[in-house]
Amino acid sequence: MPPKRPTHKVTLQLTGGSAAVVDLGKMLGQTGVNLVEIKRRYDEMSSSQRGDIVPVEVTVFDDRSFALRLKTPPTAFLIRRALDGKGSSRPGHETAGTLSTETLRAIALRKLPDLNTTDIDAAMRTVAGTARSMGVMVAG
Known part of the structure; x- marks a missing residue:
């Protein structure tokens, strides 16, 4: 099986612990990735920073899987x-x-x-x- 290749890489500034699906949809809708799953994983990862703006780097791969990397608030x-x-x-x-x-x-x-x-x-x-x-x- 060949390695996954990234097709999109987007950095979003979302509210920690409660990302809006609308914001995710604007930037990631065309990629075909599961937005609800991204929201669930982001909220889980950023729950300790609830209320802060927590940037996240979303990498979408060619098989529609994704990876999230949280950054520090601006x-x-x-x-x-x-x-x-x-x-x-x-x-x-x-x-x-x-x-x-x-x-x-x-x-x-x-x-x-x-x-x-x-x-x-x-x-x-x-x-x-x-x-x-x-x-x-x-x-x-």
Whole structure:
């Protein structure tokens, strides 16, 4: 039996623990894969992150089977959650809030598996850059 070949690879940002079949159908409907099974497996895998936005990479193979790989929530989502709000409507002109160094480190540690570095200081600089682009000040 020849090895399975991937035919589609899609990254979706879904709500952890409760993915909407509509969102899955928009991107994966034409592949012929079982959407209900993808939803069931995604909800099962992301149940510990219920309510977060949890990106998932869906790889569909030529025999209509699939593989799921969860990623960490987007940095902007984690920063907004830490501030209990949103970014500035005019970054660079208005400040949306301030992140403490401890909060910055916590977000960087959570994002570390998906970043292209293994150094926590470099990860903190990456997260700080995202915060600045959202109009969020970084203390320290």
